[in-house]
Amino acid sequence: MKTTEEINQLKERADQYISNRNAFYQKDERLYTRQEAADYLKISNKTLDVHVKALGFDVKAREGMQWSMSISELYDFESKLPANLRKHEKFERQPGQKCQVIMMQNQKGGVGKTVTSATVASCLSAEFPEQLRVGLIDLDGQSTLSMYYAVNAHRDGEFSVGDIVRGNYELDEGETYDQLVKDAFLQTTIPNLRILPALQSDRSLESWFHLNLSKLDNPYGQVKKIVDAVEDDFDVIIIDTPPSLSFMTYNGYFAATSVVFPLAANENDIDATCNYFANLPDVWALLEGAGHQGYDFMRLLVTNYRQTTSNTALMNQLTRTFSEWLYSTQFKHSEAVQLCTSMMSTVFDLTASEYPKTKKTLSDARVNAYEVASQVYRDVYNVWDK
Template identity: 55%
Template sequence: MDTQHTTQDFQHLKQGADDYIKRRNLRLLANHRKELRNYTRAEASAYLGIDAKTLDKYVAAADIDPRRHEDSQWSIDIAEMYRVRDLLPEALRKEPKFVRSDKQQAQVMVIQNQKGGVGKTVSAATIASGLATEFHQEYRIGLIDMDGQATLSMYYAPEAEQEGNLSVGDLMMRNFDLDEGETFEQVVSEAFLETTVPNLRILPAAQSDRAMEGWFHEHVFSHQLPSPYSLLSDIIDSVKHEFDIIIIDTPPSLGYATFNAYFAATSVVFPLSITENDIDATCSYFSYIPQVWALLENANHPGYDFMKILLTNHRDSSTTTELMNNLYDYFGPYLYSKEFKHSEAIRQASSLLSTVFDMSKSEYPKSKATFQSAQQNGYEVTSQILRDILNVWREQEQA
């Protein structure tokens, strides 16, 4: 045993892993290149809440040819849908466009659980895309991928790392140089990338962000980082005016990256898969969470606007019913009443690097009824989260 051989072994493992991930990502991109969500004439009419004749009028006014496609079928994509909606008079819009007042703060929600496999990333992606697409107020949504696995980034910015875009780790570790006249705020704003949803942007992660924990330890121990929990908060503060709601996906661990997410957040949602093992592991985590909060409070966190538990992977069974009854006994006030149900449509969409809100029913390759049910379930889950956010904004406006 010697350090030289051990170093070589770790380097070989790293190289193999990097090559494997690169090959996997290239294969995913080749097989599942993500396109804008498309709508048939009936879907577009239902989405906007107007009849087909009125729809045709405003599609023409937006200078869109819905039959330009090879098959000549009527279809418009989500970006074109937003252009049409922008032309509608207020009387025809389902909801007026939201404009956040000076009193209403951008809401920053962290999706966190130290237990892996409970649905953090799928929940974050579904909630973000649902808030962006299913509510006609056109909320400006930001996503931040704090997990070095970069799974969420594969949904919305799969080519970010190959194209040399800055990751959240690059920003936190300051792995960039400012050009002459360029500001930190400009760098951060450009790092939030456009996605296939017009009002949803993402600050991606990269595989290299796995080095972040080591970087934090080195800088904290050498006294070069007096405020190690506030780096992400500084990043968000520089672009808060560009977003209404920011959602942070976190790794299944409790390192400096997760503490930064907690410190930057104004609210917390804990996804919890309804299985005995996941509940036990999450309860163990909750037993420790007061110590986490003590560190955050000591760093001058002002407290959260709300804190909720979101149940995931719900299957209809007597075992699930018993587990849910137990959860309501002990965590009732914190549980959202609507849970993400186990769904083949969600699983299938995820395999296509999408959520059920990134595609339309007509685009889904399998059972349309299953897909529509998953969309409705996602809408119900997202609606209750939005209600909490709206209540916070209402209180801030009245203060």
């Protein structure tokens, strides 16, 4: 009895902590300074000023900045510029160019799957000239990724991945499954980035799969149904997965067109990842048996990387072992990445003036994260250009 009471109290306090924290971390859209806006638009500060005035944009002082534009204001501003000044060309997928579904997975925990998912997604959507339409899917019931971009999903009664997989919804009159799924992808603080969140209730999905196995035509195909429903709405979908080989992970593998395996450069992570790969043929046999057609690319990405002589030696080994499967640029360890993470942001969606330390560490981290995301970007275009 005492334990029951104690556990209930622990739950109550934890709920309180989360709701305080969520109230504290109300995340707003990233704000751009005048210089950042000019850089993004690839125009001079003077030209920017002229058109801000001509178009009557209110570049108000916010967050300690004299001049500011939010990312959606920036997109809106750009769309109203004269055609010769619009340097960004929105990407339009041609017939035959499939939506790229990239899954971040490693059975090892804490290797950077979630930080990499969020960072690559925010970079692909906001930092490239095409303004790619990016979707995030959080398959991990821990819902860390959802804390970045859908912190109020629970409070607002939004659908989670698990709700859709379990069929915990009722279609309104005339509403289709596809429409419900499209609407379940929530708007984030980046206009062309949306997320289908996980909620804590998704933790019980594993037992749901075991209980319902006999009723499912393809137990690995439930997330693929979700992806198929939004295939026309996104150019790239990034799937974050739990550190396990659960039904949801198999579902991620089945829905994905490519896989990135994050790992840290230390003996433990490398051993764990190699042992995991030893098991992949069995995983693949099940997926192929269920009808998967094969991946466009598979890559290893070293994360949280600190450059030391012994780590360089490890990189030498990794490069010799995995050659073209290994991304050559590592996601470097950075105080900025760590701090942004604790503020439920990536280096790309945090307003620079809100960054509490030296701005140089933030801009260095952005340069590295941009290069990391560019490796994925090149692979995606490689598939589309074929």
